[in-house]
Amino acid sequence: MSRPSQAHEQRRNLLPIVCQTFRDLGYRRTTTAELARRCGVRVNILYRLWPDKKAMFLAAIDDIFQSRAEKWRELMADLSDPARRVERLIAYETQHQSEFGYYRVIFTALAETDDDEMRKTLIQMYRQFHKLVVQQISTGREIHPNGPPVSDAAWGLIGLATISNIIVELNLLGPRQREQMFAAVAKSLVGDRV
């Protein structure tokens, strides 16, 4: 044997660029040539790291979820009071939403749910996402006893985040209005301490 493969590491290095490209261009307009150009390599090198373009895309989706989940975790880490967690989570999502351009990738994937792998990846992502939200809001449950069940409220919040992303993207509301809207709806779902 000789020269141990660095494929793993290179995958890790290139993934953010791949991810960003899909975010910028969506699936259709992201060509393998463009991916290679941005990564500073040749196309066939990408094909040594992933079997095909779809795999690159799926890897990107996964990365999107992971990085967001991590962001959340570090956001919640220093808060012991459960009630304030909900508070901060919503405040954070309310304000920083436009930074993630992630919606585009997700929407592209949702338009291709015929594909089995695409479905699986999406299902996994949404399940994890929902679980994460439930964890965060259930700890502060006592503050809003009359609202919908925790699990339902979590789905409501994910829906709210989704439409909120759409609103940002299409400029349907000004930033201030959108923030107020998000806060008002979130409040009616999970509590009043916002």
Next chain:
Amino acid sequence: MSRPSQAHEQRRNLLPIVCQTFRDLGYRRTTTAELARRCGVRVNILYRLWPDKKAMFLAAIDDIFQSRAEKWRELMADLSDPARRVERLIAYETQHQSEFGYYRVIFTALAETDDDEMRKTLIQMYRQFHKLVVQQISTGREIHPNGPPVSDAAWGLIGLATISNIIVELNLLGPRQREQMFAAVAKSLVGDRV
């Protein structure tokens, strides 16, 4: 002159088929050849009716909104009691959501918001949609005085409908659970009479 053009009429005849095709296959996998095949014509005939494939797609988006809005109108027509309108609207959306496969077209479009025409069409659609929802729920406002402002609640409902479509598509919840979730979240947004 001779033989007056029937382009207008033919566009109207073919549009539902075009729309259905995009719903079935999404944008990428809907080829002009397939469109022509399903329409029972040759490709170049489609190109006499619309300038390009994108125009066909935009026409489909518009048709989606129009047909849905019409459905709503006829659904509301025979109800005079405003409070029951909200009730029925939510019940209807709760149950018949899976029938519309419309989400796929919308998601495809949302992934292509760089395109100006695509943006415009989407913006128009969401504005009209929001307006429609506001109209319907504002009449029954008195039943839920402590909820979020009507406009915000409407966005919340649209978000709820969106995630609900995603849940159906990905089978994230069983039908019963999904209906309960929809009802619970909708209730906390617009009122208790559900």
Next chain:
DNA sequence: ATGTAAAGTAAGTAACTGTTTACAATATCC
């Protein structure tokens, strides 16, 4: 009837793009 413009047929084109292949260079382990 007939000229004219629309509707229909069939084939083709030109470009794109995901994917592969053949080969050279390089680094690691023995």
Next chain:
DNA sequence: GGATATTGTAAACAGTTACTTACTTTACAT
């Protein structure tokens, strides 16, 4: 140092697909 497997380069292939063109047929107005 040499064998070997990984990395890099460059070109090309093969299939798809949006869109066009050249032509024939049809139907309407006068």
